[in-house]
Amino acid sequence: MTKAEHLDSVRSWVVWAASLGAYLIAVTQRTSFGVAGLEATDRFDATASILATFSVVQLVVYAGLQIPVGILVDRWGPRAMITGGAALMMVGQFLLAMADSVASGLVGRFFVGAGDAMTFVSVIRLLPIWFSGYRIPMLTQVTGMIGQLGQLLSLIPFVALLHLWSWTPAFLSLAALSMVGFALALVLVSNGPRTDEEPPARVKARTLLAEAWREPGTRLGFWTHFTTQFTTNVFLLTWGYPFLVSGQGISPAVASGLLSIFVVVAMVAGPLLGAAVARYPHRRSAIAFNIIGMIALTWLVVILWPGRAPIWMLVILIVCVASGGPASMIGFDFVRTFNPAHVIGTATGIVNVGGFLAALVTVYVVGWLLDIQQRAAGAGAELYSLDAFRWALSFQFVMMLGGIIGMVVTRNKARRAMALRGEYTPRSQRRQGNTPGNR
Numbered sequence: 001m002t003k004a005e006h007l008d009s010v011r012s013w014v015v016w017a018a019s020l021g022a023y024l025i026a027v028t029q030r031t032s033f034g035v036a037g038l039e040a041t042d043r044f045d046a047t048a049s050i051l052a053t054f055s056v057v058q059l060v061v062y063a064g065l066q067i068p069v070g071i072l073v074d075r076w077g078p079r080a081m082i083t084g085g086a087a088l089m090m091v092g093q094f095l096l097a098m099a100d101s102v103a104s105g106l107v108g109r110f111f112v113g114a115g116d117a118m119t120f121v122s123v124i125r126l127l128p129i130w131f132s133g134y135r136i137p138m139l140t141q142v143t144g145m146i147g148q149l150g151q152l153l154s155l156i157p158f159v160a161l162l163h164l165w166s167w168t169p170a171f172l173s174l175a176a177l178s179m180v181g182f183a184l185a186l187v188l189v190s191n192g193p194r195t196d197e198e199p200p201a202r203v204k205a206r207t208l209l210a211e212a213w214r215e216p217g218t219r220l221g222f223w224t225h226f227t228t229q230f231t232t233n234v235f236l237l238t239w240g241y242p243f244l245v246s247g248q249g250i251s252p253a254v255a256s257g258l259l260s261i262f263v264v265v266a267m268v269a270g271p272l273l274g275a276a277v278a279r280y281p282h283r284r285s286a287i288a289f290n291i292i293g294m295i296a297l298t299w300l301v302v303i304l305w306p307g308r309a310p311i312w313m314l315v316i317l318i319v320c321v322a323s324g325g326p327a328s329m330i331g332f333d334f335v336r337t338f339n340p341a342h343v344i345g346t347a348t349g350i351v352n353v354g355g356f357l358a359a360l361v362t363v364y365v366v367g368w369l370l371d372i373q374q375r376a377a378g379a380g381a382e383l384y385s386l387d388a389f390r391w392a393l394s395f396q397f398v399m400m401l402g403g404i405i406g407m408v409v410t411r412n413k414a415r416r417a418m419a420l421r422g423e424y425t426p427r428s429q430r431r432q433g434n435t436p437g438n439r
């Protein structure tokens, strides 16, 4: 098969569907512990902070492994990484199924986080190997979008099994599900035909990392992912629920309903953004800036609202914050179009650190700001009061500002580099009426 013949072929769709299945299963493994919080509290006799440690360990492992994983994707190819990731998640869920102490549970969660970290970057790396042109940004979005459905597998059948069969059999079924991901990747995923651009296996990790990082387009992708995605993670993973229930006085049932808007928005906004990026590749950062602007504006309105915000305003806020997840996929599109094929895995890993790193910092600082306000207010003061949330959540603006500065600086650098190479930039089009390229 020549290079062009395998692109967009039936085989391409089979490889994509199998890798997407493996990613959806990884998202199920990722989100399974979160929905088993009450059972975990009983099983491990754990406090709230011990329970939070399980999530933090998983997030730190996930974010910390993105760059090594990206480098290994470029060295070994996506197939080995997806199968290896599924195997690690299988081991992790098996350990968790058997765990009866916090320490053994944490080891299980460590393996799940590590296997999960190996999956997404590898699946995204397969797209430019197997597809061409406008399909790639569209499939990037659809991959992210369908993967989020893994949350529903945790929320519905896994929770049902947990209540029906109890802890050990429910987590063993998750281990079995990972075997399905493993088999899918082993049998159906392929790294594609070898190309001249593949690096010799002995290229040093440091060299790959330096090459990917030197490219301003990679850093633009990092800052784009950083700025668009972190508010989504902060809301979904930690502070959204207590803000809605304790800060805004919403009932727990309505708050859970509001959180499910995140899945709906991912389903709707993903394809829309994919189509917009495919059609206007030279307007990608403008699209991301608009979404960041909407997130910042709606947070500002809710934070400055006198008293509790009305429910319709909270819905608008959640729709805008939720669109940050799909918008963050624009970061991976920058990677694809600015980097040579042999560093795309490494550069994708770098970009995927952005949103998770920003979320970790923000989750921690918001918690710290809530604590110090309670201490300053004296004994008996409420930890989760609306006023305390107003100040604490305002820290998000600091992170957004930092991210926007990063995006502007790297976008200008990327455009300067393109102009030096004589390539199309939006500015050069305004001056000369050039034809758009794909950057």
Ligand SMILES: N[C@@H](Cc1c[nH]cn1)C(=O)NCC(=O)O
Pocket (backbone or CB within 6 Å): 120, 121, 144, 145, 147, 148, 229, 266, 270, 324, 325, 326, 328, 329, 352, 355
């Ligand atoms: N931005 C997310 C994926 C996404 C797509 N639509 C909504 N969320 C992301 O970066 N994901 C990485 C992963 O490992 O899932």
